[in-house]
Amino acid sequence: MTEMKKKEGLSRLFQIAGQRKGLLILSGVLSAGSALCMLTPYWAVYEVLNELLVNAGDLDMVNGSFLIHWGWTAFAGLVFGLLLLYVALMASHVAAFRILYGLRVRLSEHIGRLSLGFLNGSSTGAIKKTMEQNIEKIETFIAHTIPDLVNVVATEIFMFIIFFSLNGWFAAVCLACIIMSIGLQYVNFMGKKAREFTATYFDTQERMSASAVQYVRGMPVVKIFGQSVHSFRQFHKEILGYKKWALKVCDTYERGFVLFTVLLNSIVTLVLPVGLLLMQGNSGNLALAAVWLFFIVMGPGVTSPVYKLMFLGGGTREIDEGVKRIDRIFDENPIPEPVVAKNPVSYDIEFDHVGFSYENREQATRTEALRDVSFVARQGEITALVGPSGSGKSTVASLIPRFWDVAEGNIRIGGVDVRDIANERLMNLVSFVFQDTFLFYDTLYENIAVGCPGATRQQVEDAARAAQCHDFIMNLPNGYETRIGDKGVYLSGGESQRICVARAILKNAPILVLDEATAFADPENEYKMQRALQHLIKDKTVIVIAHRLSSIISAQQIVVLKEGKVVQIGTHKELTSMSGVYRQMWDAYTDAFRWELNVGNK
Numbered sequence: 001m002t003e004m005k006k007k008e009g010l011s012r013l014f015q016i017a018g019q020r021k022g023l024l025i026l027s028g029v030l031s032a033g034s035a036l037c038m039l040t041p042y043w044a045v046y047e048v049l050n051e052l053l054v055n056a057g058d059l060d061m062v063n064g065s066f067l068i069h070w071g072w073t074a075f076a077g078l079v080f081g082l083l084l085l086y087v088a089l090m091a092s093h094v095a096a097f098r099i100l101y102g103l104r105v106r107l108s109e110h111i112g113r114l115s116l117g118f119l120n121g122s123s124t125g126a127i128k129k130t131m132e133q134n135i136e137k138i139e140t141f142i143a144h145t146i147p148d149l150v151n152v153v154a155t156e157i158f159m160f161i162i163f164f165s166l167n168g169w170f171a172a173v174c175l176a177c178i179i180m181s182i183g184l185q186y187v188n189f190m191g192k193k194a195r196e197f198t199a200t201y202f203d204t205q206e207r208m209s210a211s212a213v214q215y216v217r218g219m220p221v222v223k224i225f226g227q228s229v230h231s232f233r234q235f236h237k238e239i240l241g242y243k244k245w246a247l248k249v250c251d252t253y254e255r256g257f258v259l260f261t262v263l264l265n266s267i268v269t270l271v272l273p274v275g276l277l278l279m280q281g282n283s284g285n286l287a288l289a290a291v292w293l294f295f296i297v298m299g300p301g302v303t304s305p306v307y308k309l310m311f312l313g314g315g316t317r318e319i320d321e322g323v324k325r326i327d328r329i330f331d332e333n334p335i336p337e338p339v340v341a342k343n344p345v346s347y348d349i350e351f352d353h354v355g356f357s358y359e360n361r362e363q364a365t366r367t368e369a370l371r372d373v374s375f376v377a378r379q380g381e382i383t384a385l386v387g388p389s390g391s392g393k394s395t396v397a398s399l400i401p402r403f404w405d406v407a408e409g410n411i412r413i414g415g416v417d418v419r420d421i422a423n424e425r426l427m428n429l430v431s432f433v434f435q436d437t438f439l440f441y442d443t444l445y446e447n448i449a450v451g452c453p454g455a456t457r458q459q460v461e462d463a464a465r466a467a468q469c470h471d472f473i474m475n476l477p478n479g480y481e482t483r484i485g486d487k488g489v490y491l492s493g494g495e496s497q498r499i500c501v502a503r504a505i506l507k508n509a510p511i512l513v514l515d516e517a518t519a520f521a522d523p524e525n526e527y528k529m530q531r532a533l534q535h536l537i538k539d540k541t542v543i544v545i546a547h548r549l550s551s552i553i554s555a556q557q558i559v560v561l562k563e564g565k566v567v568q569i570g571t572h573k574e575l576t577s578m579s580g581v582y583r584q585m586w587d588a589y590t591d592a593f594r595w596e597l598n599v600g601n602k
C-alpha cells in the first residue's frame with residue numbers, strides 16, 4: 001500500500017486500473033480494432049469518389065458492382081467495429097467491477113481497523129461519499145474513459161495514416177490544425193494559474209450547494225427564530241460569489257475556447273486553398289482531385305475525436321479528486337494491535353494521569369481535552385461523570401474502548417492497559433449507549449439482536465422488556481418485524497434510545513458506558529429504565545454521563561470534571577456537603593427545579 005500511495009493524478013488512476021492489466025489490455029486492443037474498423041466507411045468514400053471522378057466524363061463507365069462492394073464493405077466495417085467495441089466495453093466493465101469490488105473490500109477492511117473516533121467524528125459523511133460515489137467514479141474511468149481514450153487516440157492515428165498515405169500536404173494541414181488547437185487548450189486549462197482558478201470556481205460551486213442544503217435543512221429553525229432574511233442573505237451571498245466566478249471563468253476561457261473551436265473547424269477552409277495551389281499546375285489530375293474532394297468531405301472527421309478527448313480530460317480531473325479522497329482514508333493509520341495481547345479477568349477501570357488532545361490535521365491544531373485525569377471506576381459500582389458542557393465527560397468515556405488513544409498516562413481495565421488488549425476483545429468488553437442513537441434500516445428485532453448475534457428470540461424479547469420497549473414494539477403494526485423508516489414508521493427519541501439500551505442489555509458486556517442514556521425518557525419511563533438498568537448493571541463497571549443530577553444521586557462515585565481536569569471525587573452526599581463545582585451545579589439544578597415548580601403553581 002505504501003508504494004501505491006506515492007503516485008498521484010493519472011498515474012495513480014492507471015496504477016489502480018493496472019490491477020486487472022490483462023482484461024484492460026484486451027479491452028484496449030479491441031477498442032483500437034474497433035476504431036480501425038469504423039474507419040472503413042472513410043476508405044469506402046475515397047474509393048467511391050475516385051471511381052466517380054475518374055469516370056466523370058462518362059458516368060456509364062462507372063463500375064456499379066465496385067460501388068456496391070464498397071458500400072457493403074463500409075457497412076460490414078461499421079458492424080464489426082461496433083461488435084468489437086461491445087466486447088471491449090464488456091472486458092473493461094468486468095475489469096472495472098472486479099477492481100471496484102477489491103477496492104471496496106480493502107477499504108472496508110481498512111476502515112474496520114481504524115479508530116472509532118475517526119469513524120464516529122464528522123468524517124462519516126465523507127467516508128460514505130467515498131465508499132459510494134468516489135469509488136463509482138473509478139468505474140467510469142476504467143470502464144469508459146480508458147477504452148474511449150484508446151479509441152480516440154487509435155482513431156486519430158489510423159485516420160492520419162490514411163490521410164498521409166493519400167496526400168502529405170492535405171494531411172499536414174489537418175495535423176497542424178489539430179496540434180495547434182490541442183496546444184491552445186493545454187495552455188488554456190493546464191497552467192498553474194488556470195488550475196488554481198478552476199479550484200476556486202469549484203469551491204464556490206461547493207459552497208453554494210452547501211449553503212442551499214443548509215438553507216433548506218435549517219428551515220424550521222430559520223422560521224421559528226425569524227431568521228429568514230439573514231439565512232437567505234448567506235445563501236444569496238454564495239450565489240453571487242458563484243456568479244462572479246462563473247462569469248470570470250467564462251471571460252477568461254472565452255477567447256481561448258473560441259480560438260480552439262475556430263481552429264478545429266478551419267480544416268476545410270485551409271484544405272481548400274492548399275488544394276487550389278496543388279491543382280494549379282495539375283488541373284487534369286483527377287486522382288488528386290478525388291483526394292482533394294475526400295479531404296473536403298472527410299477532413300472535419302478528425303476533429304470530433306479531439307472534442308471527445310477534451311471532455312475526457314475534464315472528467316479525469318474529477319475522478320482524480322475522488323481517488324485522492326480514497327487515498328486519504330487509506331492514509332489513516334489503523335489502531336495498533338498489541339504484539340502480545342493480554343486478557344483482563346476483572347473489570348475495574350483505572351485512569352492514571354491521562355492526558356488527551358484532539359488533533360485537527362487540516363488546520364494543524366490541537367485542542368486539549370483532558371489533563372492529568374486520574375480516578376478508578378470499580379466493578380459493581382456506578383461511576384458518574386459530571387461537569388459543565390465541554391468539560392471532557394464524553395472524551396473520558398470514549399477513551400475506554402479506544403475511540404482514540406491517550407497521549408499521556410494509561411487507562412487500565414483489570415490492571416491491563418487497554419492498548420494491550422486485542423481490539424476485538426476490547427469491543428466485546430464494552431457496551432456503549434450513545435447520546436446520539438443509531439438504528440439500522442432493518443427490523444426492530446434485528447436492531448436489538450445485533451447486540452448479541454447468537455441470541456435466542458426469548459433473550460431478545462427479555463432485553464426489550466428490561467429496556468421498557470416491549471410494549472410499544474407490540475403496538476406497532478408488525479411488532480418486532482417492523483422495519484424502521486418503512487411506511488412512515490419512525491420512533492421517538494426516547495423509544496430509539498430504549499432500543500439501544502435493549503441492545504446493550506442483550507450484549508451483556510462487563511463494562512457499560514451510558515452517555516445520557518435516559519435523557520429522552522419521560523419521568524415514568526425514566527423510572528422504569530432506571531430499574532431496568534439497576535438489574536443490568538449488577539456486577540458490572542458502569543460509567544454514566546449525566547446532566548440531570550437527580551439520576552445519579554445514588555451513584556457510588558461521582559467524578560466532577562472541569563476544563564478537562566478532575567476537580568472533585570466523592571458521593572452525592574459528600575460533594576453536596578462541601579463547597580465546589582458539584583455544589584454549585586447541584587444548587588443551580590435544584591433552583592431550576594424549584595423555579596419550574598413555582599411557575600407551574602402560578
Ligand SMILES: Nc1ncnc2c1ncn2[C@@H]1O[C@H](COP(=O)(O)OP(=O)(O)OP(=O)(O)O)[C@@H](O)[C@H]1O
Nearest residue numbers: 121358367369387388389390391392393394395396
Ligand atoms: N472530535 C473533536 N474534535 C475536536 N475537539 C473536540 C472533539 N470532541 C470534543 N472536542 C472538544 O473537547 C472538549 C471536551 O469535549 P467533550 O465532548 O468531551 O465534553 P463534554 O463534557 O462531554 O461536553 P457536553 O456535556 O457538552 O457533551 C471540548 O472543548 C470540545 O470542544
